[in-house]
Amino acid sequence: MDTTALDDPTSPCSIEQALGLVGDRWSMLVLRDTFRGLRRFDEIRRDLGIPRAVLSDRLRRLVDAGILARRRYQDHPPRDEYRLTEMGRELSPILVALMHWGDRWLQEGEPPTVLVHSACGEPLELGFHCSSCHVDFGPLEISSRHRQEAS
Amino acid sequence: MDTTALDDPTSPCSIEQALGLVGDRWSMLVLRDTFRGLRRFDEIRRDLGIPRAVLSDRLRRLVDAGILARRRYQDHPPRDEYRLTEMGRELSPILVALMHWGDRWLQEGEPPTVLVHSACGEPLELGFHCSSCHVDFGPLEISSRHRQEAS
DNA sequence: CTAGGCGGGTTCAGGTTCCGAACCAAGTCG
DNA sequence: CGACTTGGTTCGGAACCTGAACCCGCCTAG
Numbered sequence: 001m002d003t004t005a006l007d008d009p010t011s012p013c014s015i016e017q018a019l020g021l022v023g024d025r026w027s028m029l030v031l032r033d034t035f036r037g038l039r040r041f042d043e044i045r046r047d048l049g050i051p052r053a054v055l056s057d058r059l060r061r062l063v064d065a066g067i068l069a070r071r072r073y074q075d076h077p078p079r080d081e082y083r084l085t086e087m088g089r090e091l092s093p094i095l096v097a098l099m100h101w102g103d104r105w106l107q108e109g110e111p112p113t114v115l116v117h118s119a120c121g122e123p124l125e126l127g128f129h130c131s132s133c134h135v136d137f138g139p140l141e142i143s144s145r146h147r148q149e150a151s
Numbered sequence: 152m153d154t155t156a157l158d159d160p161t162s163p164c165s166i167e168q169a170l171g172l173v174g175d176r177w178s179m180l181v182l183r184d185t186f187r188g189l190r191r192f193d194e195i196r197r198d199l200g201i202p203r204a205v206l207s208d209r210l211r212r213l214v215d216a217g218i219l220a221r222r223r224y225q226d227h228p229p230r231d232e233y234r235l236t237e238m239g240r241e242l243s244p245i246l247v248a249l250m251h252w253g254d255r256w257l258q259e260g261e262p263p264t265v266l267v268h269s270a271c272g273e274p275l276e277l278g279f280h281c282s283s284c285h286v287d288f289g290p291l292e293i294s295s296r297h298r299q300e301a302s
Numbered sequence: 303c304t305a306g307g308c309g310g311g312t313t314c315a316g317g318t319t320c321c322g323a324a325c326c327a328a329g330t331c332g
Numbered sequence: 333c334g335a336c337t338t339g340g341t342t343c344g345g346a347a348c349c350t351g352a353a354c355c356c357g358c359c360t361a362g
Contacts, residue, residue: 012258012263013183013250013253013263013264014249014250014251014252014253014254014257014258014262014263014264015179015180015183015246015249015250015253016180016183016253017253017257017258018249018250018252018253018257019176019179019180019249020176021257023175023176023179024174024175024176025170025171025174025175026349028166028170028174029166029167029170032164032166032167036295040309040310041309041310041311042308042309042310045310051349051350051351051352052310052311052312052351053311053312053313053349053350053351054348054349054350055311056310056311056312066256076357076358076359077308077309077310077357077358077359078309078310078357078358079309079310080310087256089290089291090252090255090256090290091252092290092293093244093248093251093252093277093278093279093290094245094248094249094252095166096248096279096293097244097245097247097248098165098166098169098170098245099164099165099166099169100165100244101165101169101241101242101244101245102164102165102166102167102168102169103165104241105217105238105241106165106168106169106172107163107165107168110298111165111298112163112164112165112297112298113164113165113295113296113297113298114295114296114297114298115293115294115295115296116293116294116295116296117279117281117283117284117286117288117292117293117294118292118293118294119281119284119288119292120281120283120284121294121296122281122282122283122284124279124280124281124288124293125279125280125281125282126244126277126278126279126280127244127277127278127280128244128247128268128275128276128277129275129276129277129278129280129287130268130270130271130273130275130276131273131276132268132271132273133268133270133271133273135268136280137268137270137275139240139241139243139244139247140240141268141269141270142243142247142266142267142268142269142275143266143267143268143269143272144264144265144266144267145264145265145266145267145272146263146264146265147261147262147263147264147265191338191339192338192339192340193337193338193339196339202320202321202322202323203322203339203340203341204320204321204322204340204341204342205319205320205321206339206340207339207340207341227328227329227330228328228329228330228337228338228339229328229329229338229339230338230339231339
């Protein structure tokens, strides 16, 4: 078996860069909440029990990064809400992977929430797929290929 | 508004629990290194530039959690190495998802590393799949179903 | 007009965590 | 013996997180 699936010895690592944005505990939880449909400061604050100053900071950073968009939903008492951008929505595999892993290894009994394919209501799978072979496969069948630096 | 079960505050969230273990920046990077084949304290420390005390603490926590196993590889100068357990190896979708997302949104130009299906060498895709409909789909087609608390 | 309340923050004191550097210990090398 | 390596621990100061208090714009009640 090949344990070098994620081998990346030299280059600027995308994992590292991604973690620089969403690699702290609160950011991920804020994003989980936005995926769940929460959009307003106080909704999220109450749900997470996060200190206001920290939430304020995280939201600002996520907006600056382009993951969330701030959008005014009423003018008179000026009120904003936070919505996922496309960049933000594409974080979903990370959250789904975290959730599945937590379900399998940390949760006693049945998972509290199951994600399903909205078209049919059946539980979704998250997996690796080869569009060439038209097969799904697991982590042990991954290899890595590095960009040639010399050219 | 009421998203009913969607924001049930009492259900223990697997994402939250998972983040409790691997939700800080260093833990994930330590795991990335172990996926890359690094196993020894100083290898990892040099690679990440992590302070010794922090690495020591993270390794202890990951071992306690069952994600890494400490294994003596020589007796005379007593030396241990850290290896992924199965629980640890199954974190790979999370790292792959982080990497893909970073490649797409944070990386200039071509990704430095491409993960491929080892059987054919073609780049792998990570996506949601419905085993009932036999289709792959994106984040917009996910719904969630919560366990009935029945009371 | 004043009081109070809400959403969305900022500021501040105190505690925790992180960091870099120094040190320790066990063993090996010259 | 002294120097060097691996795998840590200990330490003081910097950075960060936390809870509580406060502020602002606006609304409603009295």
